[in-house]
Amino acid sequence: MKLRRRLGIEWAGVALAASLIVTGLIYWNSLANFDNLLYDQLSEYDRPAAPDDVLIIAIDEDSLAAFGKWPWSRDRHAELLALLADADPKAIAFDLLLSEPGDSAEDMALADAAAKNENLLLPLHFVFPGSNGADFDIKEPIAPLKQAASAIGHVNLLFDRDGVVRRTSLCFRGIADPATSMEVTWPHLMEQVYRSINGGISPAFSRRPDCQKPLLMPYADRGTFAQVSYAAVANGEMPGAFLKDKIILVGATAQGLGDQHPVPLGDGGTMAGVEIMANLLNDIREDNFITPVSVPTQIALSLIPTWILLIGFWRWRPRTTIFVSVGLVICILAASAILLSLRIWFAPGAALVGLALVYPVWGWRRLQATSDFMDDELKNYRSDTPDIPVLQAPLGPVDLVTEQAEELAHAIKHVRDLRRFISDALTNLPDPMFITDLDGKVKFVNKLAQTGVEDGAQNLALDDMLKRFVAPEDLDDVKDYLALDQNLREHDYVDFTSLNDEVFAMRRARVLSDEGDLRGHIHYLADITEVANAAQEREEVLQLLSHDMRSPQAAILALLDGQDATDDNRRIENHARRTLALADNFVGLARIKSSEFSGEEILLSDLVIEANDSLWPLAKQRGIQSSVEDQTDGAFIIGEPSSLYRSFANLIDNAIKYSPDNSKITIQLRNIAIDKQLFVSVTIADQGNGIAEDMVDHLFERFASNDLDSKGAVKGAGLGLNFVAAVIARHGGTIRAENMRDSGACFTVLLPLAPDPVEPA
Structure with a gap:
């Protein structure tokens, strides 16, 4: 664009200068001697x-x-x-x-x-x-x-x-x-x-x-x-x-x-x-007189060949331009002779001068502009050229333009080498990859993407290319992923099963020009079959923890129910409950990290009251009063009920475990605004000894636990609060733990208030 703009300005300058010079030569009759000499020669052929x-x-x-x-x-x-x-x-x-x-x-x-x-x-x-x-x-x-x-x-x-x-x-x-x-x-x-x-x-x-x-x-x-x-x-x-x-x-x-x-x-x-x-x-x-054309007509006829050549500079090759220039000279002389035979005299001198002027001047200015442009671009090229393993022969001493031409030739060769280097690198990638243009046509495929495509993949439509890789049941998911705006995606990949039962993660990236204009897309298919198999095995382990390990512990607790409360029975029951809690927390953490958020509108006060009521037997056993004070006037949030319910149950259970007998736990819900954003605040405060100072900053980390002050029957394994923190973060909220002035610990949860529903128009 820079070269085009400069050439456009200089072309306009040459055109204006040539037009003014031709007009001036005609107006002041500066070429009269040349025109008269030509007239004398032409008039020899048609004498009365x-x-x-x-x-x-x-x-x-x-x-x-x-x-x-x-x-x-x-x-x-x-x-x-x-x-x-x-x-x-x-x-x-x-x-x-x-x-x-x-x-x-x-x-x-x-x-x-x-x-x-x-x-x-x-x-x-x-x-x-x-x-x-x-x-x-x-x-x-x-x-x-x-x-x-x-x-x-x-x-x-x-x-x-x-x-x-x-x-x-x-x-x-x-x-x-x-x-x-x-x-x-x-x-x-x-x-x-x-x-x-x-x-x-x-x-x-x-x-x-x-x-x-x-x-x-x-x-x-x-x-x-x-x-x-x-x-x-x-x-x-x-x-x-x-x-x-x-x-x-x-x-x-x-x-x-x-x-x-x-x-x-x-x-x-x-x-x-x-x-x-x-x-x-x-x-x-x-x-039989010969009438000279009028001055305006003379100017117009003289400028026509000049402007034909000027316009042709933008479309014709230099070799074509020289032939056209010679042809225009012949046409001018022929037109003058033909008009003279019709008793009209068109003096061709100014028209010939116009051609003789614009051709070398424009050639000089175009060469100068191109030389300057090549010099700037070669400097940029030398500063931006990546270091790749290719050789470049040294340049010998020549004139400036030839030197620039040779440098350009070497730069083009280097670009070819760079293209070959990139092509080889892309072709030999360990995973399939292909590139499409803005029209969705496949313009490049590497070796693995070409495998199995006997008739070639070049210029295939994107949909046809996908059908050769993606299993039919996953094809719609892949197309939905490609239809998303890349800047608005929640996930930067989509996984699918291939026709050969391999699992790939497909990622798409933009191909941009140096000016930032979109030119196409790169589609990279990473083979994650082993990762998918590992994920399947993890899911099976989670099933083992959630079912096969929980079931025996639940059976142990069922057998102990109604037995004499001997020390051995209580010890067995404590270990069974601890194992059961550990399995639940571990499974909950794993599933949170492996699944997408799927929320619904929840009346938070009902969920907190339900969690508090579920732990009433434990609180009553130790004479602890746990009350809920709702000041939200029916506040809704967007959340996952099961994980939120477990989170608040964990927090209330912790408050019961670390509270002295016959104490009080206060649970308060209220609406607050932070930076013009509305939240629901849930505070759970107990009257225990508080949180140890060395644990405050690490309380929500995995396996962080201090059970010295626990009064509960089940000691913590350090996964409960880690699970709570993960759930609250998944809901876009925050959790904070602190010690109160008098005594006891206070946990504060902030969750975003659900937006008001949009009424239909």
Whole structure:
């Protein structure tokens, strides 16, 4: 439990830390470079095709060679636009920034040429930061061109942290004038091309509540868009039919013009801005953008593999865990690739980091916790290990964990040896023994308990096991014993006769765990056949004493009755009575110790009066008055009438024997309370010489007697008071003897008052 609790706490800590780290990595986009690199590799396998109706008129090296270095005069562009107007294309996106005024005549000529084209779209761009406290400045085409154009749109590019153009925004929104604080939205130039051709906004634009939110652009392979040289078109080398119904993008592709940018292609090269625009236009037309999952979705998807692995730590073996970890990595990459084919981007970096984090960290913490636990348990083991005759090989120098593993291996071997030692010891016990679990199934039997059970005793039900040992007439007694609560038993064993007429004493003991939890029971059968035979012989001796020895003495007394009271007759009578009393006391003591208490409700005053009346002839013979004073108002006790009657008769007889002639014996009964418990007190006081001082402390011991002051006809043998003390103790009472101040001895008996009867409900 201690190890489980610690591992549970540390598992929760690892789970919480990993979840927070994964969430933080996603929230702050800390793995953008890794995710972008993976995105670039995966996007290689599903690139869109370039459409046939998009044509790039490129200001390339051939054009620079034909018309001179850049920038060219605006008349050159006016000639191109005039030529394109005659070819009747679908739309023209003139991706050249013409925001600075030039020669007014050239500007007007360019504006007139631009006005001849129905769908001419011109770019604007933004300069960051802006002037006069503005966030940005807007660089629009010169006024004549702006008026001649069908629409204008922004052409700013979005660069990721690594400088690669992977994303775009379909619009740009911002406050153009800080004085008015009015927000203005500028659609992208390619969105304007789409609108000029289709007469409405694109599905991608209309579907997004925030058109400025970046979208991932799928790129066609470099060079797949149709491209012709600016010089070839301007020199009339391209027939008008080739240009008709084309979407024409005019832009710079020459390396020296500064419009080359890194894009996510496998070759790692750059792409001209106009070709980037062509890819963007294709994505807008095909509604082919890749949408990144939202941040909450990204967090949830990234945490799922981590939590699968965390939960699996509790159920899987380490070998299974490593295979599952590799499988989860493959699943994450596969899921990212599949979603990318569905135009959804799930960045797998944080999910992979989560797996890479929890596996070694949890392995480290589990190893540390297990190492500490093994260290503590091995220390406890070494301190608690019993000394048994087994050998242990010495350990060599190794690292800590290996040393603990070796110690654990030796401890397990030692436990096996200890188990074998205990098993051998139990198996070879001189009496039958078997162990049952909490379900009453036999889990272990020793050699003697297995004897005669040909089909084995393992997993036998307890009742079936008992039927193989216990004689049918004693089976119920054994089951009653086993049904008793062990803490409430009056006797800790039960004896029975076996099917082979052997006598066993069955004892049951609990099997407890180290924490004190009940695990089963041990049943031990001690062979007491010889003891039982001895008990039978003792009973026969008691019968001899109680019948065969008493009968001759009673016959002697009967023969002497009516004979002359000669000295010889009196001597014979005295010895016969003494022998008879000795036999009665001896038999009474023996039977008390060999039988269970079986009490009933007794009115104690009646029993004492009856005992006193039985001795009236002896008292009258010597002129002694013996009276009973009852102050109990009918007190009942729980007792055995015969033994109690004999006890009080012995006490009254002793009082008569040690009282002088013509004296008085007082017997008093009253109720008293001691420590809130009610008792009946019986005091018997005589007027004799009292008890000798050296006898007071030994009066109730066996064979303790002093007959010097006895006036009776029968001298004591020292068993009468011993019998009385045994009977009173058997009834839960006490007896005390003392000398009174004036003269005489006083015996006080305390017996518990019977509880009030429970009235039926």
